[in-house]
Amino acid sequence: MHITKIDEHIHLIDLEPAGIEDFIASYVLIGKNVAIVETGPASTVQNLLSGLKKLNVKPEEVAYVAVSHIHLDHSGAVGTLLKYLLQAKLIVHQRGSPHIANPEKLWAQSKKALGRLSQVYGEPEPVPEERIIAATDYMTFDIGNNIKLKVIETLGHASHHLVYYETLSQGIFTGDAAGIYLNKYDTVVPTTPSPYRLDIALQSLKKLISLKPRFLYYSHFGKAYNAVEKLQAYKKQLKLWEEIARQGIEKGENLRAISNRIIESDVALQKVEKYIKSHPILSKTVLEQSVEGVIRYVERMYTQKPQP
Numbered sequence: 269m270h271i272t273k274i275d276e277h278i279h280l281i282d283l284e285p286a287g288i289e290d291f292i293a294s295y296v297l298i299g300k301n302v303a304i305v306e307t308g309p310a311s312t313v314q315n316l317l318s319g320l321k322k323l324n325v326k327p328e329e330v331a332y333v334a335v336s337h338i339h340l341d342h343s344g345a346v347g348t349l350l351k352y353l354l355q356a357k358l359i360v361h362q363r364g365s366p367h368i369a370n371p372e373k374l375w376a377q378s379k380k381a382l383g384r385l386s387q388v389y390g391e392p393e394p395v396p397e398e399r400i401i402a403a404t405d406y407m408t409f410d411i412g413n414n415i416k417l418k419v420i421e422t423l424g425h426a427s428h429h430l431v432y433y434e435t436l437s438q439g440i441f442t443g444d445a446a447g448i449y450l451n452k453y454d455t456v457v458p459t460t461p462s463p464y465r466l467d468i469a470l471q472s473l474k475k476l477i478s479l480k481p482r483f484l485y486y487s488h489f490g491k492a493y494n495a496v497e498k499l500q501a502y503k504k505q506l507k508l509w510e511e512i513a514r515q516g517i518e519k520g521e522n523l524r525a526i527s528n529r530i531i532e533s534d535v536a537l538q539k540v541e542k543y544i545k546s547h548p549i550l551s552k553t554v555l556e557q558s559v560e561g562v563i564r565y566v567e568r569m570y571t572q573k574p575q576p
């Protein structure tokens with residue numbers, strides 16, 4: 269577990285699941301109260317608690333725990349965490365909240381979708397309903413000292429996805445709405461697992477661009493500058509992947525062939541190809557699950573088209 273101060277009032281805790289650095293971040297905002305954005309998976313909850321201790325945050329000072337969506341790598345720890353943070357309320361998308369209160373189905377589906385990786389993330393514990401705030405678009409939460417978190421509904425990656433605009437630094441906690449940021453390479457790659465909605469994701473990105481953020485705080489991973497430029501580049505990258513998937517499907521190519529053609533065409537991806545291919549998690553999530561998510565999306569769009 270490492271802590272990085274990324275602004276006067278924001279710290280990043282590297283949660284390091286299975287010892288993997290620079291992969292999952294939790295952010296701690298310190299104003300009059302304290303808010304945590306993203307908890308990471310259940311398996312790293314002790315790392316998060318050690319991080320809070322190091323930051324001299326007392327458990328009772330935490331007023332809010334905000335999560336972008338209910339995928340295990342973003343919010344799997346929340347049930348366990350709230351047992352320690354007795355004053356904290358959880359902020360989650362209204363469509364995610366029933367699964368946070370009763371995570372059995374979420375866990376079963378995650379095991380199916382993620383396989384071995386679900387064990388790396390660990391089983392989520394339930395959150396009592398009375399501690400959940402089912403968030404809707406533009407709800408705002410006051411942390412004090414001019415720090416506010418504004419909820420921005422950003423669907424596409426998932427049907428239960430939010431990002432948080434932070435008013436003092438004018439930065440956005442992106443969750444998975446803006447891709448995966450490989451901070452050492454200053455490069456973004458898609459996170460588009462099935463059932464991905466590329467059309468809706470593009471609308472969400474447009475919404476984020478209109479906020480003119482100064483910074484992006486990626487859950488995977490870290491603070492990024494040139495925020496608007498990055499969001500625009502991500503839009504382009506998604507459209508490129510969609511086009512290659514469309515051509516591949518027309519030619520009857522399989523996932524592997526389409527994945528290879530994406531690598532051949534995507535200059536950003538080429539920059540990090542080696543890193544991704546040798547990464548224990550990204551090798552699967554980016555080059556297989558993300559590619560598959562775009563392929564399935566294109567297939568669905570084709571079959572939904574009315575016959576002439």
Ligand SMILES: [Zn+2]
Pocket residue numbers: 337339425426444
């Ligand atoms: Zn996700």
